Amino acid sequence: MNSSVLPSHQPETRDASAITWVVCFLLAHHLAVFVHEYAHSFTAFALGYKPNPLQLHFGGAGLLNLLLLSGIDEYVDYQNMFSHGAGWAVGLVALAGPALGNGLTYFLSLAFANSSAARRHDGLALFAFAVNVMSVGNFFSYVPIRTFADHGDIGHIAQALGASPSSILVVLGIPTLGAMWWLFHRTMPAAMDRLASGSPSRQRTLATVTIAIIFGFFGLAGWAGYGRTSHMLSCASALAGVMATAFVWARSLVRRGGAPV
Numbered sequence: 001m002n003s004s005v006l007p008s009h010q011p012e013t014r015d016a017s018a019i020t021w022v023v024c025f026l027l028a029h030h031l032a033v034f035v036h037e038y039a040h041s042f043t044a045f046a047l048g049y050k051p052n053p054l055q056l057h058f059g060g061a062g063l064l065n066l067l068l069l070s071g072i073d074e075y076v077d078y079q080n081m082f083s084h085g086a087g088w089a090v091g092l093v094a095l096a097g098p099a100l101g102n103g104l105t106y107f108l109s110l111a112f113a114n115s116s117a118a119r120r121h122d123g124l125a126l127f128a129f130a131v132n133v134m135s136v137g138n139f140f141s142y143v144p145i146r147t148f149a150d151h152g153d154i155g156h157i158a159q160a161l162g163a164s165p166s167s168i169l170v171v172l173g174i175p176t177l178g179a180m181w182w183l184f185h186r187t188m189p190a191a192m193d194r195l196a197s198g199s200p201s202r203q204r205t206l207a208t209v210t211i212a213i214i215f216g217f218f219g220l221a222g223w224a225g226y227g228r229t230s231h232m233l234s235c236a237s238a239l240a241g242v243m244a245t246a247f248v249w250a251r252s253l254v255r256r257g258g259a260p261v
Contacts, residue, residue, distance in 0.1 A: 020123055025213070026067065028130035032105050032138055033069045039101030040074035044093045049081050078156055091160030094153045098142050099172075106135035106179065110187075122195060129191040133210055136183045137218035143172040145222045145237065148229035180214070200252050207248045215241030 037056050045053035059071015074097070081090045112118055113128035142154050148165040149155050158165055188210055196202035219237030222230030 021126065021209070024123065024127045025130045025133075025209070028127060028134045030069060031131060032102060032134035033072060035105050036097045036101040036138060037072055037074045039096040039104070040076055040093055043096035043100070044074070044076045044081075044089075047086075047089045047092065049086065049089060049093070050076055082159075087160040089160075091157050094156035094160065097153055098138055102135045102138040105131055106139075109135060113187075125191070125194055129187065129195070132183065132187055133213055136179045137214050139176040139179055140214055140237075141218040141221040143176045144169055145219060145233050146226050146230050147172075148233075149222075149226035152226065183210075183214075204249060204252050208245055211241050211244045211248070215244065 038053070041050060041056060042053045044050035055075050057071075057073045057075040059065050059069070059073070062071075065071045074093075076093055078090050078093070081087075081093070109128050109131035113125060113132070115124075115128075118125040118128050142152075146152055147154050147169045154165070154168060157163070158168055188207060192203045192206055196206055215237045219241060220234045222232075222234035222237075
């Protein structure tokens with residue numbers, strides 16, 4: 001894999017505006033969510049446990065749900081699958097969302113970032129980076145944040161396979177840790193070079209947004225009724241996000257001799 005996910009070559013394009021950043025990250029979030037949910041849905045359909053793979057539960061037409069898709073789910077009857085003794089199918093369907101769906105968006109975002117189109121257009125390069133961030137965020141929100149929950153995707157996997165949360169943490173935590181390491185040590189620095197070269201303030205902004213999405217938006221998923229352990233892990237995620245953000249800003253100011261940019 002190319003260690004430079006986003007090329008350092010600077011085409012003759014204007015810097016992406018704040019509106020472009022917001023649109024790119026929202027679209028990336030929607031893409032990651034829909035691919036995740038349809039991975040569940042189509043897997044259930046392929047196994048014979050859902051008649052219409054295109055049918056999802058969208059969770060209402062409220063503004064917050066339309067923006068964040070917080071109420072959407074795959075509309076799969078897992079209890080019916082369990083009642084038919086198809087625990088193995090439950091495990092496959094539950095795993096399909098984060099592993100197949102977000103795994104697909106993760107690797108495609110890395111490939112698209114190196115495409116000629118992304119090299120020519122800042123907006124496309126930013127979108128590729130945003131999809132990568134959302135994909136990694138999804139990984140993190142399940143492992144480790146909701147690994148110890150008794151419901152949801154990881155809860156279904158544990159119940160279907162008779163596996164302990166600790167074993168799932170090890171098996172799925174290793175690729176999640178690798179994806180996070182690659183994001184913060186390869187993808188994000190390369191994106192800063194590609195999209196904010198020569199602008200420390202824009203580099204700080206990109207790093208801060210990335211940290212907030214991973215450790216805040218996704219890291220706080222454990223606060224949404226997933227039990228005490230998930231709640232504590234989300235608290236730890238929030239603390240890690242604050243510390244990482246402080247480190248980014250302090251290092252930037254030190255490099256500039258203490259003068260804000």
